[in-house]
Amino acid sequence: MSRPPAYPRLEEFAAGFDFTFDDFQTTACRAVERGQGVLVAAPTGAGKTIVGEFAVHLALATGRKACYTTPIKALSNQKYLDLCRRYGPDRVGLLTGDSSINGEAPVVVMTTEVLRNMLYAGSATLAGLGYVVMDEVHYLADRFRGPVWEEVIIQLPDDVLVVSLSATVSNAEEFGAWLGEVRGGAANGKDTSGGETSGGEATGGGVEIIVSEHRPVPLWQHLLVGRQLYDLFVDDSETGRINPELWARLRRETGNPGSERPGATRGGGRHPRAARGHQLPSRQQELESLDRAGLLPAISFIFSRAGCDAAVAQLLHSGVRLIPAEEGEQIRRLVEERVMGLAHDDLDVLGYRDFVDGLTRGYAAHHAGMLPTFREIVEELFSAGRVRAVFATETLALGINMPARTVLLKKLVKFNGEQHADLTPAEYTQLTGRAGRRGIDIEGHAVVVWRPGLDPAAVAGLASTRTYPLDSSFRPTYNMAVNLVAQVGRDRARGVLEASFAQFQADRAVAGLLRTLRRNARQLDEYAAAMVCEAGDFGEYAGLREQLRTLEKSSSQAAAARRRTAVADSLARLRIGDVIWVPAGRRAGWAVVVTPATARPGRGRGAGGTAGPWVVTMDRRLRRLTATDVPTAVHVETQLRVPKHVNTNSPKDRKDLAASLRNAVRGRPVPSPREGFARQQAGGSDDQRRIHELRAQLRAHPVHGCPRREEHARWAEKWWRVRRESDRIERTVEGRTNNVARTFDRICALLEQRGYLGDSGDAVTEAGARLRRLYTDKDLLTAECLRQDVWRQVGPAGLAACVSALVHEPRGDAAQSSRRQPPIDVTEALEAMTAIWDELHQQERRHGLPTTPPPEPGIAWMLHAWATGQRLEVVLRGSELAAGDFVRRCKQVVDVLGQLAIVAPHPALAAKARKAGDAVLRGVVAADRLD
Helix, strand or coil: CCCCCCCHHHHHHHCCCCCCCCHHHHHHHHHHHCCCEEEEECCCCCCCHHHHHHHHHHHHHHCCEEEEEECCHHHHHHHHHHHHHHHCHHHEEEECCCCEECCCCCEEEEEHHHHHHHHHHCCHHHCCEEEEEECCHHHHHCCCCCHHHHHHHHHCCCCCEEEEEECCCCCHHHHHHHHHHHCCCCEECCCCCCCCCCCCCCCCCCEEEEECCCCCCCEEEEEEECCEEEECECCCCCCCCECHHHHHHHHHHHCCCCCCCCCCECCCCCCCCCCCCCCCCCHHHHHHHHHHCCCCCEEEECCCHHHHHHHHHHHHHHCCCCCCHHHHHHHHHHHHHHCCCCCHHHHHHCCHHHHHHHHHHCEEEECCCCCHHHHHHHHHHHHCCCCCEEEECHHHHHCCCCCECEEEECCCEEECCCCEEECCHHHHHHHHCCECCCCCCCCEEEEEECCCCECHHHHHHHHHCCCCCCCCCCCCCHHHHHHHHHHHCHHHHHHHHHCCHHHHHHHHHHHHHHHHHHHHHHHHHHHHHHCCECCECHHHHHHHHHHHHHHHHHHHHHHHHHHHHHHHHHHHHCCCCEEEEECCCCCCEEEEEEECCEECCCCCHHHCCEECCEEEECCCCEEECCCCCCCCCCCEEEECCCCCCCCCCCHHHHHHHHHHHHHHHCCCCCCCHHHHHHHHHHHHHHHHHHHHHHHHHHHHCHHHHCCCHHHHHHHHHHHHHHHHHHHHHHHHHHHHCCHHHHHHHHHHHHHHHCCCECCCCCCECHHHHHHHCCCCCCHHHHHHHHHCCCCCCCCHHHHHHHHHHHHCCCCCCHHHCCCCCCCHHHHHHHHHHHHHHHHHHHHHHHCCCCCCCCCCHHHHHHHHHHHCCCCHHHHHCCCCCCHHHHHHHHHHHHHHHHHHHHHCCCHHHHHHHHHHHHHHCCHHHHHCCCC
16 A cells, blocks of 8 residues: 655645756745745746745645735736636636736735735635735835835734745845744744645644755856957856956957956946947847857846837847847737727827837837836747847846846946946846746856956956845834724734834844943953052043043034034125135135135035135136135135126236235235134133033042053043943944834824824724725825815816825936926815925924825826826827836826725715726726736
8 A cells, every 4th residue: 555645735736847846846835735834035037936836726725715925016917827827717816906806716816015905904805815925025125115015924814824935035044033933933944844744734833944046047147348258257157267268358458468357347437438449339239249149038137218218229220130020020910919909199109119110120128117018018029039139127127027048237337316336246136137047048148248447356246146135124104003003902013013024133133232232341340440549439530531532522523513614604605806815725815706605505504515716816816715725714804896797717807806906905914813713612612611620620539640540541441432332332222122113103193193093092083094094105195185175176187186196206307297287276286285294294203203205296287187088199298207107107096096985084085086096097097907
């Protein structure tokens, strides 16, 4: 009689695949069948989703429900279609906020936000839930959307088994340890199968960590120098030795035969100089080089949307074709079918002709500014191998499953929202992780285009570093606060928040700091014993010396700050014709002001925020004075008439001015700098008196005359040095301990003041109940607008326009906004919203809370026009807002309008919100229901 399989469900599941599972997949699936939660961390393309799909299989096999969550709608759509093909559309549903398909199915794919909202609402759909798959769980590090992952993990019932799928992170053990704490068991990293069977029942038996750094498809690194590809490493990256043939080529390029490292930086700078006439390859030449080497299909990552579109335009202009014309015509027919529901006028605005021309030649752009339908077409064709090159922004690396044989990077520098910065090893790994298609490619390839200044060793460092820490971005929100208070009360809510990964990481950091404090305490005892003095209390004496040192330092800094402010103010007050004496430095002597100081926007004078005045000196020179040029404030000694049309760049005019200056100051004594200096020091008189008092106390102290005083003092200095370090650590510990709960308390205090929580803070008011159902970044502002009825005068289109101000986030470019103004009733409502925000902003600052972003009315006219039936071309005219961004904003508006229709305090507003949503959901917006 044969022995039954140890893991019958897994064997049953694996039989449906035509390949053998990898060890990490088997280990993780066995843990899930034993009833353990798992954290699976593995590289992109390694096959993590097998574990998630096995959880779905267990749910169906055991009569439980499964929720498969993803961070973005595109991934949800893709996974929904995958599971439908495997299990049939009757057993699989989709919920993404704007798409609801078979939501009561035993398996539902959804965005993480949808599951969070269902948990807070106590949705009956979750009855019988046994498994939750959290795909791309490393998204919890995202500072905008990351907190949702932690909310879900913390809030899920204990009997729900959680399968967490993550990219390779360097602190997987730490994250797994937290999961083990909040999901009911200790974490471990071993496969302890032991032949046990659980029949697939979810028992909440702890969390197992499975980490795999093995790429099933090896990744080779290359540099493209001109049109020639070179391997970056000798043989493979394990040796870390850079290819000598590459060094030789770069020495020829740079004309530096003696240097093995001709480059100096990672990114090569924003505007590198050409090396001996080195020309960067064009997009066409890049693709030709990859094609010759058999490295297509490829994704070329470009860190701007405009750059992606420009790359396609460049190839079209050059007549590049990567696929046969016959296949191109097949693609054209497919695309025409997919866009059949879109108006021809709208297609013209969307750049449809160039889009199709590129696809029929085998290449396309892919970025968030495109219409979602267009992006989906690109994804479908590229995944099928029918499009050979895609030019994409880095968002593709975080998104849908769209691997390539090769990833190409022309630059290793990107704009991070504030400045141009080098790619981090984590970013490089994320981007190049798309290279290599499992089951198709034997190996993947990462290609970096060499440019003057780019150091191959820096690229090697990026390729060899595996540092991708997962740090929590969790923070309490107003919506979260009222939901938790309503569900478990304020005291238990604090406990829930203290269970967050954010607090877990803070507590772990505090543990190390506490060890340092204990070590310091021992040192303080030793130093205190060493400085004992027979003449008296040397600790007291040392305390006086420390007070004196601190006061003298702060007094000196304050005096310097007063001097800088006085100098900057005096320079800012100067006007044309003022004659001044510059007391020291290269610009010392008499001078006449010819151009006054100009303030630099956003910077204070005390911080050197004034560009100083231009002066002409006695030696006929034109110079600019700054606060660093003069030691004390300058004073106007006399005035000189400066001709209105004087040209200070003219030597003759400067000669005439210098002569007039010489006549004006002839016989005048040189001003004494002490007068101004005394005025600047006046503010420090109290400090000076205290300094004199402390010095007198030191001289009168019994130990002052001790012959071993300085020996004792050396021990005292060590004692104070450790004491200062301990004080800093204690402040840090205090700031980190219970930090999340303290923020929650501040939020509750504000909500109590504004009437969303009762006086006790434990009861949710009627207004608070509405806030519970508002899931937006500006949740409290939205609730306040509802409560103050600021939208009562506007119609449905006006309401859509007002709501756009709650969801719009300009991408740092005012050109994205429309300069046209909406009707007066909408403008007045927007002004009322801004007034509410201003009041809320001040209150948040008083409570020490992060402030709510202000309403952004930049696209209000566009939403109003769209909701009143205007054509897309009219709506987008005069704005640089991309069509894809406009569609996404419209969908966000529809989502918020749907929430308003549910929570509106009176039926008229609810009806208005429904009409507004219907008015916005048309044309290209309605055509992309699965985005």
